Amino acid sequence: MDHFLYRDGVLHAEDVPLPEIAASVGTPAYVYSAATLLRHLRLFDEALAPLPHLVCYAVKAAGNVAILKLLGDAGAGMDVVSEGEYRRARAAGIPGERIVFSGVGKTRAEMAHVLRNGIRQINLESEPEMRALSEIAASMGVEVPVTVRVNPDVDAKTHEKISTGLAENKFGIPIAxxxxxxxxxxxxxxxRAVGIDVHIGSQLTDLQPFREAYAKVADLTMALRADGHRIERLDLGGGLGIPYARSNLAPPLPSDYGALVRETVGHLGCEIEIEPGRLIAGNAGILLASVVWRKGGEGRDFLILDAAMNDLVRPAMYGAHHDIVPLHEPAPGAETAPYDVVGPVCETGDTFCKARELPHVPEGGVLAFRSAGAYGATMASEYNARPLVPEVLVQGSDWAVIRPRPSYEEMIGREAIPDWLAAP
Incomplete structure (x- = not known):
């Protein structure tokens, strides 16, 4: 469920008509619903309520500090994978004791930074990292809580680029x-070992891979306790999928996932940590884009938008689907036609979809890409010297720009010509 609905024929974000935002901010632009973000966080809290737990939002999904503050004020912890994400979480007011540091390539400088500034735990990904962290912590005279990310060699049955739990993947230490x-x-x-960490992939639409992985984690917990280790926390990762196409069957609900967690590891008496990102942010955001040109081609018609792969890379990178709808609701039975929806970037891969049945939208008309809140703005770039897409947060009838679109002067002004290239 989300809070992007038609009212009197106009698509709204909560109580704000989206044409108002498009006219004021311009397009392309990301728009997030605070109500949807908070609802999805609450669903995970309710699903795990019988167990001691902490929902650590995966910052990589949508990392604007306003979003982090919204979720943090509601009690969320944060899962970060870089010093930059850690700094974002702290800037949003999240205390270090609610931040988990994950990631396969932590540098010594990053590890030292979080130890100086406070961290709940570090999820170790390799033996060299483990030894380096020991040296750093010992030199600082501190003891850091750690878990080991184990790779259970479980097929998440998701896209190969977001599978993380197979033996061939770069993540974690072999469970053996x-x-x-x-x-x-x-x-x-x-x-100080405090628990076990596991994460098998993203956009899972079946609970069975979780069941297999968590069963292995439960067995490992008992074995480690028999070896004399105090295993008090289980970081079960994230990965629960969302319905990108409204015509598809919905993936399992957080309540279903919570029941599985209780069934597989609930008897161990551990505090449960989970790291959802996509399910919290995905359906909470849309991308607004305007039609620049309607172009006829050989056997196909194109809608050329002002949004491009640098603004939303998921279709080009993963072949991902996003439902696309006009801001003004078509009349019942309105005629549709197949369009290739593309962007202006000089790449054939700058294609959002092919032969998509869409109603007539005139040049200058605005479309909304649904379920674009996760891995949209965070993966955006300035390819083709296109300014970064702005972000807007809506709460009820209020809305605010939480990342402005930079001017061309600001974008170019970050670069410098060395003295030896300056004109004489």
Missing amino acids: RARAVYAEIARLPGL
């Missing part, structure tokens, strides 16, 4: 190595 790794942690200074 876990007992030896935890034994080494117990000997190393500056580290």
Whole structure:
């Protein structure tokens, strides 16, 4: 469910008509619904309510500090994968004790920074990282809570580029190595093992891979406790999918996922951490784009938009689907026609969809890409010297620009010509 609905024939974000935002901010632009973000966070809290838990929102999904503050004020923790994301979370007022540091390529500088400024735990991804963190923590005279991300070799049955739990993937330590790794942690200074971490992929639409992974984590928990380790937390990752096409069957609900967690690991007495990103932010955001030209081609017609792959890369990168709707609701039975919806970037890959049945939208008309809140703005770039897309947050009848579109002067002004290239 989201809060982008037609009212009197006009698409609204909560109580704000979207044509108002498009006219004021221009297009392309991302628009987020605070009510949807909070609703989805609450669904996870309710699903895990019988167990001690912390929902750590995955900052990489949509990392604007206004979104982080909204969720943090509602009690969310944060899952970060870089110093930059950590700094964003702290700028949003999230205390260090509610931030989990994940990621396969943490640098020594990043690890030192979070130790100086406060962290709930660091999820270790490799043995070299483990030893480096021990050296850093010992040199600072601190002890850092850690988990080990184990790779359970479970097929998440998702897109190959977002699968993270197979033996061939770069993430985590083979689960067969876990007992030896935890034994080494117990000997190393500056580290205190508090739990186990697992994450098998993103956009999962079936609970069975979770069931297989969590069963392995439960067995490992018992084995590690038998070895003398205090396993108090289980970080179960994120990955629950969302329905990108409204015509498709919906993926499992957070309540279904919560029931699975209770069934597979609830008996262990551990605090549960989860790291949802897509399910919280995905349906909470849309991308507004205007039709620049309607172009006829050989056997096909094109809608050329002012949004491009640099604004929303998911279709080009993953072949991802987004429902596309006009801001003004078509009349019942309105005629449709197949269009290739494309952007202005000089790449054939700058294509959002092919032969999509859409109602007539005139040049200058505005379309909305649904379910674009996750991995939209965070993956945007300035390719083709196109300014970064702005972001807008709506709450009830209020709305505000939370990231402005930079001017061309601001964009170019970040660059510098060296003295030896300056004109004489």
